[in-house]
Amino acid sequence: MDEEPERAKRWEGGYERTWEVLKEDESGSLKATVEDILFQSKRKRVIENHGQVRLGMMRHLYVLIDCSRSMEDQDLKPNRLASTLKLMEAFVDEYFDQNPISQVGIITTKNKRAEKLTDLAGNPKKHIAALKKAVDTLCVGEPSLYNSLNLAIQTLKHMPGHTSREILIILSSLTTCDPASIYELIKTLKSLKVRVSVIGLSAEVRVCTVLTRETGGSYHVILDESHFRELLMLHVKPPPASSSSECSLIRMGFPQHTIASLTDQGAKPSFSMSHLDNSSGPGLSLEGYFCPQCHAKYTELPVECKVCGLTLVLAPHLARSFHHLFPLQAFTESSVEELQEDRFCQACQGELKDKIIFTCPSCRSVFCVECDLFIHDSLHCCPCCIHSQSTS
C-alpha cells in the first residue's frame, strides 16, 4: 500500500485538462461526475457482500492475459504489459492468501493463438516466477478470445462440480480474431457453468459485455493504474456459488509439520513429492508435511496429494477462508453534520473531511470512507469491537 500512491502521479497521467474538471464541479448537480458514481459503486460492493450467501470456496480460476500489440501502449507505466504483470503478481499473492484451497492458471494470447503460461495449481511461487519471466515477451498481433477461452475450458470442464470454474480476462485489445463464432462458445461456457469476467484496459467492447452478462461474470474497464488494482482485487473475493453447483463433503487431510531432530537416529532425509517432477529446488530434507493417508512428504501446503489424491491443507488456511462466510456487518452511513463529538476517524485518527461517515452498528464507532473499506476488505472485523472485547 505504502509504495503505491492514491492516484498515478500527475505527470504520469494522460493528457488532461484540469481546468475543465474544475468547471464541471461548479456547474452543479446536473453533471454528477463519474468519480461520484464510482464512489457509490464502491460502497455498494461493501453493502452487497453482506447477507448469508453460499460462496464458492474452492475456486479454479484461469487468468487470460492479452499479450497482443496493444499491450505495448504506454498509458500505463512503463507499458500495459509490465504494469499488468506486476499487478498480477500482487493479485496472485493476495488470491492465495484469501483463498488458500483454490487454484490458479495463467494463459496468454497473442498472434491469434493462446498459450498456457502455467497450469492450474495451488502454489503461488510457480505463478509468480512465470509472471516475472513473461515481462520480456514480445507483444505482437491480435488476441484471440475464442482460442484462449477454448484452451481454458479444456481444463476447467474436468474440475469437480462443487468447485467454482472461473475465467478472468485482462483484455487490452479492442478486437479479437476468432476462428469460429464466439457466440457458440459462450453457450458452451454457460452450459459448463464457467463464470467469465473481464477487465478491459481501453474501452467497453460489445462482445465482452455479452460474454460476461451471459456467463454471470462482471465487466469493468480501468480508469488508471490504481483503479486497475482495485478491479483486480475485486476478484480476490470468492464469488457466490451458483445454486446449481453440487454440494458434497470433501475429504481433507491436515498433516502436521514434523521436524525430525538431528539427534534422532531413526530420522531419514527424504524427497518431497512435489519435487519429483522438476529437478530444480532443494532435494533431500528432514522436515515436511506427511500425508495422513499415505505418508507422502510435501514441503509446502496446500496441495493435492500426488499419491492418494487427498487435499492437504493447514487449519489456518481454512480459517482464513472462513471470514468470507461470516462477513462483517455493513456500517451505517450518515452525514458528518449529525456527528456531535470530535470529528475524528476512530481507526486512522484522521480528521473526517468527507461529507459522509460510517458508524459500526455494534460499538457505535465512527470511521471515514477509506477505513470503512479497509475494515471490510482486509480486516474483516471492527477494530473497536475487538478492542472493547479484549479489555472487558
Add this chain to the structure above:
Amino acid sequence: MKLNIDGLLVYFPYDYIYPEQYSYMLELKRTLDAKGHGVLEMPSGTGKTISLLSLIVAYQKAFPLEVTKLIYCSRTVPEIEKVVEELRKLMEFYCKQTGESNNFLALALSSRKNLCIHPEIMHANIVVYSYHYLLDPKIADLVSKELAKKSVVVFDEAHNIDNVCIDSMSVNITRRTLDRCQNNVDTLQNTISKIKETDAAKLKEEYRRLVEGLKEANVARETDVYLANPVLPDEILQEAVPGTIRTAEHFVGFLRRFMEYLKSRLRVHHVVQESTPQFLKDIFEKVCIDRKPLRFCAERLQSLLRTLEIADIADFSAVTLIANFATLVSTYSQGFTIIIEPFEDRTPTIANPVLHFSCMDPSIAIKPVFQRFQSVVITSGTLSPLDIYPRILDFRPVTMASFTMTLARTCLCPLIVGRGNDQVALSSKFETREDFAVIRNYGNLLLEMSAIVPDGIVAFFTSYMYMENIVASWYEQGILENIQRNKLIFIETPDAAETSMALEKYQEACENGRGAILLSVARGKVSEGIDFVHHFGRAVIMFGVPYVYTQSRILKARLEYLRDHFQIRENDFLTFDAMRHAAQCVGRAIRGKTDYGLMIFADKRYARADKRGKLPRWIQEHISDGSLNLTVDEAIQLSKHFLRQMAQPFRQEDQLGLSLLTLEQLESEEVLQKIAKIAHQT
C-alpha cells in the same frame, strides 16, 4: 404514471419520465391551446414520440370538440411501426388505469397490401402515415382530402421537410417519360374509340358534367370539407373546363400536341433555363396552346380516367405526370423554374436530355396543410436554427422551442479536430481537396481512432467522389492496410443492395468483437434513417463540411429565389443545409441516454461561430471552448479518457432525480424550476 400538465391530466405509460419530456409536453399543450403551429426540437432518444402521443391523446379525450383527430406523419415504415408500438403501449395503459375498454381507433397507412377500406376507419382518432400522403398533391388528393379541420398534424423527423415539399412539387421529364406517355396516350385513344362504339352515353354524361364545371369541388372547398390541393388552384374551380379539351378525343389530341412540343424542347444542345411565363409564351407561339386549357389538364385527365374506368392508375403514371406538369406550369408564375439540360454533369458526352421543372418554394406544397389544420407541429432531433424553418415554409408558429438532453453523465463528446499532428489545417474545402497533407492527416485521424474506439466507427464524407479520391489515396499511402489491422472496412456505394449488404456485415463485425469502420456519405442512405445504437456506432467522424454540390443549376436557381423572396442569403442557406446534415450524421450515434458516442468534426471550419451556432443546442452545449481546434493527438487523448469514463458501470439509480424522474420527484418545486430552464425559447 399520471401527470398534471398545466391542468391537463395526461396518462404516461412509463414509471419514469425525463425532465425534457415534461417540458416538451408543456410546450406542446401551449401550442394546442393557442390553436397555432409549433416548431419543437428535442434530441433523439429522449422519447419524443411517446410525449407527443400521450399529450395529444389526453388533449383529445379532455376536449373532444376542440381536437378531433391526430395526424402523425413520419418518414419511413420502421418509424411508423415504432409509433404504432408506442401507441399500443399507451392504449394498454389507458385501459389498465381507467378500466374502460378502448374506444380509440388508430390507423396506420403504409402500403396497399395493408390497406383497409372499412368505412369505420374514416372516424379513426389517430392516423399515422408517411409525409407524402399529406404533402404530395397526387396522393394527398386520394388519402387526406377529407380530414377534418380540427386535426392536429405532427411532422416527425421534419428536418428535411422543405426538400420533401420541393420534391413533391417538382417534375423531371426525360425522353423515356415521353415515350411511355406516348404509349399511355395511345391506350387512351383506343379505349375511347372502343367505348364510343359500346357506350357512347357515358362519354356524353362526362361532357355534360364538364360543362357544368367543377362546381361541386368548389362548393366543397368553400364549405371547407376538403383539404386544398395545390395542383388545383382556386380560380379554376369557378370556371368550367374550356371547350377545346372538353370532348375526350379533343383532349387526347391536345395531349399529343403538348407532348410533341416537349419532345422538340428536349432536342437541345445547350442548357436552357427559363421561367414559367417564358415557357407559356413559347408554347403559345410554337403550337398555339393557350394557358387556360393547360391549367385544366390534370383535372381533365382525372375525369377521363374515371370515365374510362381504368383500374390500374399506376400504368398511367407518365401521362399523369405530364398533365400535372401542364397544370403546375400554367398555374404558378413564381416559385418554379424550368431547366433543360442536354446531358448530365458527370457524363457530358452522352446525350440524355432532361427537363427539370423544379419547385423552389417549399411553402407552396405545405401551404394548404398550414391553412387547413388548426395545429401543425414540426419536430425533430435536429431543427437548428429554429427560425429558418418558419421562414422557408412561410408560416407563423406560436411556439418555437429547443430542448436539451438532461444527462446524469455527459454521454456525448463532440470534438472539433482542426489540425493534424503536423499542424496542417484540416478542411475539405475545394482548394485543399487534393492536398496530400490533408488527406494523410485525415487518414491518420481514422487510423488512430480505429485503435482506440471499440466496435463500430462510422465515418462520413461529403460526397461519393470525395470519398473515392481519399480512399484511393489512403490505399496508395498504405494507411488503409494499417487501419485494417484494427478494424474491417466497409464502404457505402450508391447501389442500394450493395450498401445494405455492407451494412449487414458491418453490424456482424461489430457484434462479434472484430470491430469495423463504415465509410459513408452525408446525404446518403446511411446518414438518414439508419441508427447506430450502442456498439454499432461508438464514434462518428465527419470528414469535412457536407455542403451540397453548389454547381447544380437547380440549386443555384433555388438560392436565387430564396434571396429574392425570403431574404435568406445564399451562404446562410448553404451553411444551414450543411450543418443540418452534419448534425444528422453525428446524431446517428446517440440514440438514448444509456448510449454514448464520440462526435468528431474533422474540419477547422466547424470551429467558426457561424457553423457551430447552427448545430442543435443539445450538441452545442457540450462543445467546450477547449475542444474547438484540436490536433489529432489531443483528440485521441480526450477520446480515450471519454471512452474509459463511459465504460464505467452506469445504472438507472444514477440517473434518477437528475435525468430521470419519478412522479414524486416531478412534483417538487426544485425540479420544476429546473425543467423550466430546459426549453430554450427563440
